[in-house]
Amino acid sequence: MSHQLTKNELRKSKYNRNEFSKIERNEIYIILDSLKCAHNIGTILRLADSLLVKKVYICGDTIIPPNKKIKSSSRGAEKWVPWEYHKNPLPVAKTLKNYGIDIVAVEVTDNSIDFREFNPTDKPICLVFGREYDGVRQELLDISDYQVHLPLLGMSNSINVSTAASVMLYDVYSKMERKKIMNKGITKTI
Numbered sequence: 001m002s003h004q005l006t007k008n009e010l011r012k013s014k015y016n017r018n019e020f021s022k023i024e025r026n027e028i029y030i031i032l033d034s035l036k037c038a039h040n041i042g043t044i045l046r047l048a049d050s051l052l053v054k055k056v057y058i059c060g061d062t063i064i065p066p067n068k069k070i071k072s073s074s075r076g077a078e079k080w081v082p083w084e085y086h087k088n089p090l091p092v093a094k095t096l097k098n099y100g101i102d103i104v105a106v107e108v109t110d111n112s113i114d115f116r117e118f119n120p121t122d123k124p125i126c127l128v129f130g131r132e133y134d135g136v137r138q139e140l141l142d143i144s145d146y147q148v149h150l151p152l153l154g155m156s157n158s159i160n161v162s163t164a165a166s167v168m169l170y171d172v173y174s175k176m177e178r179k180k181i182m183n184k185g186i187t188k189t190i
């Protein structure tokens with residue numbers, strides 16, 4: 001009969017700090033454009049740790065760790081995920097694009113495609129998520145290689161940004177894993 005793994009059993013299956021510091025991370029980057037809610041930032045950092053995201057760029061008018069509220073939803077994942085703060089997300093996105101990384105704006109736009117139709121090429125990917133009130137800024141949409149949305153079949157115009165991040169991250173991760181794009185080795189970051 002199966003049972004839920006205890007904390008000790010789970011811990012045994014994990015790396016020690018030294019092994020973890022050397023682990024090869026996946027070719028997925030995240031830009032957060034001016035997120036206001038600590039809970040969303042923390043949740044996304046925790047997701048980024050789960051999928052060994054290469055780096056999270058927390059940008060704009062936002063909150064950054066150390067922060068009590070971020071920590072309570074990240075469960076401390078900011079310790080394990082490489083992250084940086086940048087005032088302006090635009091140069092970050094442009095630099096990543098220059099390194100050959102596809103910029104994928106996760107947003108409902110007049111050009112966006114359904115996430116189920118989005119197929120990563122063999123390039124690394126940077127997912128861009130926007131602010132809770134007004135979304136991904138226009139300049140980032142303008143330089144994006146893809147604009148991808150999650151279908152909204154009801155009356156709402158959007159879903160919570162960390163919910164959108166969970167669906168997109170696991171979807172992109174599984175599609176990239178299937179295509180064996182992972183760990184191909186563009187290791188430079190800005």
Ligand SMILES: C[S@@+](CC[C@H](N)C(=O)[O-])C[C@H]1O[C@@H](n2cnc3c(N)ncnc32)[C@H](O)[C@@H]1O
Nearest residue numbers: 106107129130135136149150157158159161164
């Ligand atoms: C709450 S939404 C932004 C508000 C939205 N532009 C509006 O005013 O109707 C915050 C962020 O969550 C993500 N998001 C929310 N719903 C989404 C959807 N259906 N598809 C893709 N991204 C979504 C986007 O990154 C968006 O910038």
